[in-house]
Amino acid sequence: MDQENILAQVALRDLVMRYCRGCDRRDFALVRSLYHDDAIDEHGTMFRGGPDEFVAWLPEAMAQWELTVHTIANSLFAVEGDRAEGEHHVRAYHRTLPPDRRELIVHGRYLDRYERRDGTWKFTHRSLVFDHGEMRAVDEAAMRALGGEAPAGTSGRDDPSWTYELLARLAV
Helix, strand or coil, rough: HHHHHHHHHHHHHHHHHHHHHHHHCCHHHHHHHEEEEEEEEEECCCCCCCHHHHHHHHEEEEEEECEEEEEEEEEEEECEEEEEEEEEEEEEEEEECCCCCCEEEEEEEEEEEEEEEEEEEEEEEEEEEEEEEEEEECCCCHHHHHHCCCCCEEEEEHHHHCCCCHHHCCCC
């Protein structure tokens, strides 16, 4: 693998990680910045459209979730010049709002196409593939016991990660 391919893969991995942060921290401007203007996002029957429509849809789609955690594993990129494709296994944890909190855990994959334009890699197409899902009640006693004195993660700007200056600068 040559140096250009390695640098492309590093940039693409960063792009995919920023997407997860943008969704989980509800930084929808960050999410929008990751797509070329002519890109398409497909989230099954829930959504299909361009990046502006996707970012307009996200707040409503995410409003039902107290917290989400998108975790990427088994990432693979195929890079050819200024084009690339990727497959990423995703575990997307969703927790509903109180009082009767439930957990929805989606196991799937993102299938992506990317292009480097003006030196910047962005999505040209992102689709979600559903492989498996789980739904269960939140074990409130376990949440209290396991969380201990650690600060609780949140979906918005009150999440502890926003107090880290360099991470906060990722916002658009």
